[in-house]
Amino acid sequence: MRTQVAIIGAGPAGLLLGQLLHKHGIDNVILERQTGEYVLSRIRAGVIEKVCIDLIDEAGVGARMHQDGLIHDGVQICVDGVRHRISFKDLTGKSVMVYGQTEITKDLMDGRAAIGAPTVYAAYDVALHNIFGETPHVTYRADGKNHELQCDFIAGCDGFHGISRKSVPPNAITAHERVYPLGWLGVLSDTPPVSEELIYVHHPLGFALCSMRSPTRSRYYIQCSLAEDVEAWPDERFWEELKPRLDDEARERLVTGPSIEKSIAPLRSFVAEPMRFGRLFLAGDAAHIVPPTGAKGLNLAASDVRYLSHAFIEHYKEKSNAGLDRYSERALARVWKAERFSWWMTMLLHKISDNTFEQKMQLAELDYLFRSKAASTAFAENYVGLPY
Numbered sequence: 117m118r119t120q121v122a123i124i125g126a127g128p129a130g131l132l133l134g135q136l137l138h139k140h141g142i143d144n145v146i147l148e149r150q151t152g153e154y155v156l157s158r159i160r161a162g163v164i165e166k167v168c169i170d171l172i173d174e175a176g177v178g179a180r181m182h183q184d185g186l187i188h189d190g191v192q193i194c195v196d197g198v199r200h201r202i203s204f205k206d207l208t209g210k211s212v213m214v215y216g217q218t219e220i221t222k223d224l225m226d227g228r229a230a231i232g233a234p235t236v237y238a239a240y241d242v243a244l245h246n247i248f249g250e251t252p253h254v255t256y257r258a259d260g261k262n263h264e265l266q267c268d269f270i271a272g273c274d275g276f277h278g279i280s281r282k283s284v285p286p287n288a289i290t291a292h293e294r295v296y297p298l299g300w301l302g303v304l305s306d307t308p309p310v311s312e313e314l315i316y317v318h319h320p321l322g323f324a325l326c327s328m329r330s331p332t333r334s335r336y337y338i339q340c341s342l343a344e345d346v347e348a349w350p351d352e353r354f355w356e357e358l359k360p361r362l363d364d365e366a367r368e369r370l371v372t373g374p375s376i377e378k379s380i381a382p383l384r385s386f387v388a389e390p391m392r393f394g395r396l397f398l399a400g401d402a403a404h405i406v407p408p409t410g411a412k413g414l415n416l417a418a419s420d421v422r423y424l425s426h427a428f429i430e431h432y433k434e435k436s437n438a439g440l441d442r443y444s445e446r447a448l449a450r451v452w453k454a455e456r457f458s459w460w461m462t463m464l465l466h467k468i469s470d471n472t473f474e475q476k477m478q479l480a481e482l483d484y485l486f487r488s489k490a491a492s493t494a495f496a497e498n499y500v501g502l503p504y
């Protein structure tokens with residue numbers, strides 16, 4: 117088989133890239149290790165920036181997002197039982213949208229099926245070959261047979277645990293990493309959210325987040341240790357741990373119910389540099405990870421795809437390699453700023469240690485954030501997404 121761009125991974129980065137390339141007449145094949153049902157069962161991001169909304173529109177699959185997505189003009193931060201609101205709209209004129217990653221993935225999968233573009237699900241043992249040469253290719257196993265896919269370029273969109281980044285010689289890549297000593301225990305439930313806006317909670321018991329996917333579906337998180345086992349968290353225990361961290365109004369409005377998903381996500385900051393290796397380009401979580409605190413992971417995957425799709429279009433339509441040559445530098449400039457914001461928000465809101473000096477620093481910074489228009493504006497600018 118031959119294609120122009122072989123895309124590894126059918127997460128949001130791979131599907132979005134595939135759809136945008138197809139729109140511009142650029143052939144692509146997506147190879148995904150999991151089945152389509154499995155990909156759709158993963159509950160992850162929920163907050164999307166304008167960049168992501170615009171790209172989904174550009175890909176032609178935005179109808180359901182505009183119908184069901186919830187526009188959020190601000191966010192609330194609760195410190196020791198007192199809530200403070202930061203208005204994105206007033207401070208930046210912009211908003212974010214709450215629309216689940218699962219829904220985005222479904223819209224992109226449906227869009228891809230409608231145009232008949234090829235995706236190979238359950239593609240095992242994917243291996244990348246000759247990435248620094250003129251004729252790269254990818255081998256894999258599917259339907260019990262071995263296959264070879266020849267291509268001009270490979271887009272590694274296969275997430276943090278994927279094969280693309282691992283295919284690069286160690287001396288060609290530099291990894292920067294910060295692993296936090298904590299995770300998020302998340303519960304999804306078909307109960308109405310406690311608030312119309314997200315509430316980030318700073319509390320002596322630890323961080324919590326009240327989020328949502330729709331007016332009838334809530335997503336809650338509490339900070340937990342990395343040693344926790346999700347099996348040790350029956351629903352009742354989760355709600356009992358969440359309640360004391362909330363303010364009185366949220367506690368009163370909290371509707372508990374059976375969880376429909378429960379998982380623990382470790383918190384990590386990670387960047388691999390560069391993001392281009394010969395004819396292999398990394399995009400999304402394959403190249404970088406942020407802790408979910410700033411809601412940046414999916415949005416960064418989208419901004420990489422924006423740069424990369426434009427670069428491929430420039431290559432094929434205008435016979436120019438300028439975009440491809442600058443891809444890594446341009447993507448990383450935005451990645452590092454989002455890494456900074458996600459790290460800062462994580463350090464600000466979680467109980468990282470029992471050191472009282474660090475706790476006082478968090479409270480002083482939060483007080484400054486609420487009282488200073490400059491500080492609130494900087495927060496809002498980063499949360500809604502920095503310009504290109």
Ligand SMILES: Cc1cc2nc3c(=O)[nH]c(=O)nc-3n(C[C@H](O)[C@H](O)[C@H](O)COP(=O)(O)OP(=O)(O)OC[C@H]3O[C@@H](n4cnc5c(N)ncnc54)[C@H](O)[C@@H]3O)c2cc1C
Pocket residue numbers: 124125126127128129130147148149150155159160161162163164217239242273274275276277278279280300302381399400401402408410411412413414415416417
């Ligand atoms: C609990 C949680 C909450 C989050 N909240 C937010 C949020 O609010 N906002 C936000 O922007 N981000 C958030 N994120 C991050 C966001 O989910 C990720 O950044 C996003 O999924 C990245 O998309 P991706 O396509 O790059 O990678 P992925 O979604 O990881 O997709 C990679 C795909 O590649 C496939 N793959 C892996 N290895 C191979 C292989 N060897 N061969 C073929 N295929 C392979 C995988 O099966 C997968 O389908 C959150 C993440 C978590 C865990």
